Amino acid sequence: MSEPTTRQLQPMPDDWQRALAVVAHPDDLEYGCAAAIASWTDAGREVCYVLATRGEAGIDTLEPAKCAPLREREQRASAAVVGVSEVDFLGHADGVIEYGPALRRDIAAAVRRHRPELVITLNHRDTWGGTYWNTPDHVAVGRATLDAAGDAGNRWIFPELVERGLEPWNGVRWVAVAGSDSPTHAVDATAGLERAVRSLLEHRTHIEALTGEDPEAYARGLLTGFAEETGKRFGNRPAVAFEVFSR
């Protein structure tokens, strides 16, 4: 990275009314983003979630057929905590999501259905900060979301969507990537942080299976730590960072 990490982040654009968050798995939005989402829904904005999978491959001790409905339920509860009532699941296969036209089409369809000005997704690059290898699902969905924000506006790319009554939507102005190691913007997390903790705690089964720690201490410690770290570049307020691409 060439830029000094002390460089201050800009406030996120706020002249919008509808956002759509598109990620691979249940809990992807709860590891950091949910505090920003709470502050947006507090302000009367509409936010919907789209998940490429139902997270059925996420728990070693639970077979996929039992895991999927449980994680779907946890995700809906988690969304409700931060004021999000609409959660769609695209039904791609957890762990082996393929980047390609089928994924772009499904996300473009969601963009046309929800007609957002702001689209949110998760880190689409190969690594987390150059240290941890990212999963192929996150890379595929992040990239396809960046692409589908444009596909949604072109009636000839997926003509079958128009036949289904989904007219082109050219209104996406920004795609904001959470978990990027090159963030440009941030949202104050002060008001949303406690709800973000509760939102993550709705994924209790998954947290218990993964960590063996006390879920509440784990969720609070992790999210507070992320928000304070980001806040060093945002006037020392707890914050959630995004890399914002304009369209």
Ligand SMILES: [Zn+2]
């Ligand atoms: Zn994930």
